[in-house]
Amino acid sequence: MESKKTCTGPDEGLDIKDSSRRNFLKQSTLLTAIALTPGTAIKAAADHVDEQFAAVFEKMPLKMEVNGKQQSLSVEPRSTLLDILREQLDLTGTKKGCDHGQCGACTVHVDGHRVNSCLTLGIMVNGKKITTIEGLAKGDQLHPMQEAFIKHDGFQCGYCTPGQIMSAVACIREGHANSEHEIREYMSGNICRCGAYPNIVNAIQEVKDGGMKV
Amino acid sequence: MKKAIDSIMPSSSAGMSRIDGRLKVTGAAKYSAEYTPAGLTYGVLVGSTITKGSITSIDTKAAGQAPGVLAVITHLNAPKVPGDQPEGGKPVPPKGAFKVFYDDKIYYNGQPIALVIADTFERALFGASLVKAQYHTDKHITNLPDNRSNGFPPRGEGTYKRGTEDAWKAAPFKVEQEYIVPTVTHNPMELHAIIANWDADNKLSVWDKTQGVKGTQEDLAHLFKLPVENVQVHSQFVGGAFGSALRTWPHEVAAIIGAKVVKKPVKLVLSRADMFTSVGYRPFTWQKIAIGATADGKLTGITHEAAGQTSSYENFTEGPTGVSQNLYACPNVNTKYHLVALDIATPTWMRGPGEATGSFALESALDELSYSLKLDPVELRLRNYAEKDPESGKPFSSKFLNEAYQLGADHIGWSERKQEPASVKKDGWLVGYGMAGGMFGAYRSGATIRAKMNTDGSLLLQSAVSDIGPGTGTAMVLIASEQMGIPAEKIRFEMGDSSLPNAPTQGGSATTASVGSAVYQACADLKEKFQKLIGNGGTDKPDYAKVLKEHNLPSLEVVTETGGGNGMEKYAMNSWSVHFVKVLVNPATGVVKIDKVACVADSGHIISPKTARSQVVGGAIGGIGMALMEESIIDHRYGRYINNNFADYHVPVNADIPQIDALFVNKPDPIINPMGAKGMAEIALIGMAAAVANAVYNASGKRVRDLPITPDKVMA
Incomplete structure (x- = not known):
């Protein structure tokens, strides 16, 4: 037991000279x-x-389907899905706002479920299907949620927007968009500092009430 | 363009959508960290773990040997920044901007002491964790209230007096109270980021988060002693800023130094924790207000004192007491403003700088006075309505604040409000109403627009201006569309690049007035050029494409420069706002819920209803954050922020916010610019915190004078 080293944090206990x-x-x-x-x-x-x-x-092999396209990568186990998308696949629509799972800007769908990609290591999604904001539209045809965000001005600066939209689509799919109150609760993991919340709620309600397939 | 229209309350879907909406909803809008010049490397900063003192040694060996690490830069090996060096023979000024990697001195906790550059972000981050510094530690001071006696007046400002000093003391009705606005951090969703690349020894390109590419270009040219034209600044999309990107910060200089060392482009993205120490904040400010009034509610005197924090190395000043000088007709006003230097980083302008802080105190105190007078707070304000500028005596270029009061009161259902606090309960919650107003100078600076009409009838407009979110491009296209008589879809607005024609930094609510005036005039000039081609008798808005083809021209272009503020010498120019809030307060827990909000802006003619509405709603939500939850907390034993992340630094989330109604008086200002439009960004927030505090008092009978109004304070 005495020879076993525990890693307590990135700057303590990990001695790269001897034990890595x-x-x-x-x-x-x-x-x-x-x-x-x-x-x-x-x-x-x-x-x-x-x-x-x-x-x-x-490095470890990582195979995943991103926006319908198979990706075969070699990644460090410590790389997050967010950094892999942004830095290796140049899919910069997924945003980094905190890197701690506290703001929702990095929200993507993994096998259809919304996930904070900054809290997801790349190797955790091996064999899974990832959808990012870049994969939501069908060619030139925007997703109804994207249309609704434009119509109701569900953003100002636009930085939290991809995460908001991915969350909004999942919110309806999960059956969590049945009232204004419920939408607000289930969209509260996505921070918008410009304060577009009422507009985002209006956009989601329009898509929900329109009965469009999301 | 100056149309007399009735007041409006646009819905979220009213009016033209943003011209860049499609780019923003598809992820195609590129922010500064999202470019990939060849050979891109990654920088991560190491921050000081002490608050004051000096670095005695810094061990970079392990970091330097870590996988993928290309360089570790500290004050010991950083190439000198020429603009940081003392000019030949001249004494070094005692105070000034922080110089990164300049020497061993530590001025604040989290101050950059090293930059680790590696071939991947992960490797740079790991490398940064291996840098170890030893320090000589001095005693630090980070607490303003305990050190207020060390305050000093800022140069050339600080005191103001009209009439009799402290006249409030002789009044039959008076209020004297202290108010605290804590440190509040901008925290735009986009982390501040820069990609720096030396194209040649004397040519620099940066993709940088900035509210003004021209300002950044000048700063960097000065710091690195380069010809201005050799510095290219790109900032096409800015993911919010609220003031945090108004100046050039140490991390930007660090990345540029790093790029020089590794001879490759360096991308540096701040962490969320860095955002609390690296790019400014609204400074902690103590205030004391005393107001006197006659029995019928006429103000007889206001005394307003403020002490705001600044860093030990630089004086940051704003105008928290200005609102007491200008908002109401009061014959006797004296104000005093001091700075208190602490061992923290320099604050900066944050949405409604000065006024947001000052209006919390003044508008809270006025509410307190209304209760002692047993007078409706709206009526109290109307009885002290300033018909001309109380400070200069000049007429206002326009002021319809009285209409704004009426619109807001009608809309929120002010008649339901009871003057007696804590007297209305519904479903177990205490119900209350509050209101407060704000003002901000309506400014205009010079700007240049290049406008080019092409043979396909499309119009290209170019300006270096940034858009941090309000929808500048959208407003500019709407102005041009109306002037030229062509559909908005035919107009393209290029911006956010230092190679484009000059524009002021986006700040002070002045962009639409400044750049919009240039667009307006450029369109007029372009039309005149067409008139010259056509000859006399032609229509003002011809078929431009046809005229070009007839004259065998590929395009017709003008470059138009317009000047700064018209009429400032004759008129006082301001935008005005008033916020009405209905809150619910839980008597058992002290939780405050915002139930209904109506914000009214008197900001001249509304050019773009959809984006204007969003700007007002967004400002109100920022104000709700300031009122109820935002506070950057330092553990004064260590001088370090302890809630420097989004789990502990609370900002409003969707569940905190109801539908917010934005109303516009929508009457054009006849003086300020040809559109009749005044700024909106600051007034959207200014006054909101007081409106919430006043509503909480009306609901619960609890007056909270130190923000934020957290449940423990309501229950205390």
Whole structure:
């Protein structure tokens, strides 16, 4: 027990020099290389090639369907779905507002359910279907919720909007849009700092009352 | 354009939708962190963990060796920022903007002490966690009320007097009370972000969150001693700001330094916690108001004192006492404004800067006075209605605040209100009504518009102006559509880029008045150019495409520059607002529920009803946040914010907010600009916090004078 290290946080308890998986991988690739040609290994270490080896081993495969398109990626286990969408797939419609699951700007659908993508590691959605704001419209034909947000001005700056719309669609699908009061409750995980809440409620009610398929 | 129209209360679907609505609902609108120049790298800042002192050592070795890390920048190795260096021979000014990575001094908790740059965001974040600093710690002070005696007057401002000083003391009816507005943080949903890239040794491009690309361009050119034209600033979409992007901040400079070091583009996105320490806030302000009145409710004297916090290294001033000088006709007014320097970052302008703080105190005190006079609060205000500017004696360019009072009172059902507090109960909740007003100067600055008519009949308008959310482009297109007589769909408005024609920074509720005037005049100039082609006798609004084809021209273009405020020397110019609120207060828990809101704006002619309504509704909701929940709390033992996230710093969520009715007097101002339009952003919030506090008193009999009005204070 005494030899077991616990990781208490990103800046404590984790000593990358001695105990990390990365260093184990670096050393083992280095050892393999030394067994082959010592000269190459020294050069490899100097060029940080060992680093590149380790980086490859540290990544994990991730297959997911994003907006109807299969994606085959290699990701670090610590990468969030939000950062993978924004930084690796250039799907920047999904927004980062807090990175702590407190604002809802990063809301996407995973297998049809709304999820905070900042609290979801990429590797947790392996094999799942992801829909982001970019995948909501059918070609040029906007989703009824997108139309309703434009009509009722459900935004000002537009930054929380993709998350609001993804949440709004899910809110109706979940059966949580049966009254103004219920919509407000079930949309309260999505913060809008510009204060478009009444307009958002009006947009959702219009889509709900119109009986449109969402 | 100056149409005399009746007051309006648009619905959420009334009027033209935003020109950029489609981009915003499809995720295609790109904000500053969302560009991908080749070779993009990621920067993460490390903040100081002490509040005052100096760095004695900083260990960057582990960070530097961490996977993917390209550079760790600190004050020890950062390239010098030329504009930060003392000018040859000149003494270093005692106070000024914070200079990032300049030396070992620590002025506030969370101050950037290192920047870690890596090839991915995750690797930069991990690298940043490995930077360890040792400090020499000095005793810090972060608490304003305990240190108010150290206050000092800001340069050239601070005191004002007309008539007799402290005349309120001799009045038969008087109120004297203290009020607190705590530190409130803008917290726009978009985290402040910049991508910086050196295109060449002397050429810089940034994609940056800013309310003014031209202002940022000038700041960066000055700091890095570059020709202005060698700095390109792009800020096409801004995810809210409310004042937080009005100036250039240390993280922007840090990213630019970083890009210089790694010779690659660097993206730096602040964390939500950084947003509390890095981009300003509304400063904690203590106020004391004393008002005297005659038995029939005529004000005889107002004394207004305020002490607002600033940083130790820079003086930030705003005008919290201005509202007492200007809002009511009162012969004797004296005010005093002090700053208190604390070991915190510099505050900045936040929506309704000064006035939002001052109006909470003044409009609360006036409400208190109305109860001692046993006089309806609306009637009290009407009895002290200023027909001309009380400070300068100038006539107002326009003022229809009395109509606004009437509209709001009728709409909220003010006649249902009982003068006796805590006298109405419904379904177990105490019911109360409150009202309060606001004002803000109606400003206008110079702006330039390029307008180009093409052979397909489409009109392109260009301006460097930013849009942080109100719908600037939409309003500009509506102005041009009416002037040119062409449908809005035919008009494109390009903005948010420093290479475009000059526009002022978006702030102070002045964009529509400033840029709108330039659009209006550019359209007039363009039409005149067409008239010259056609010759005499042609129609004012011809078939532009046809004329171009007939003259074998690919397009016709004008660049029009318009000047700043007209008539300021003859008139006092303001926008006005009044907010009416109905609240429910739970007598067992102290919970306050906002039941109904009617906000009335006297902001001249309404150009774009849909976006104007949203702006007023949004301001009201910001004011509800200020009234009921917003407070950035420092643990003074450590000088550190303890609620620097959206779980602990409460802002209104959907469940907190009912339908809010926005009404507009909608009477054009004949002086300020050809559209007759006045600003709206600030007045939408100013006064709201007092309206809520006044309603809480009417409902519960509990007067809360230190915001926010949390249940514990209602129950105390």
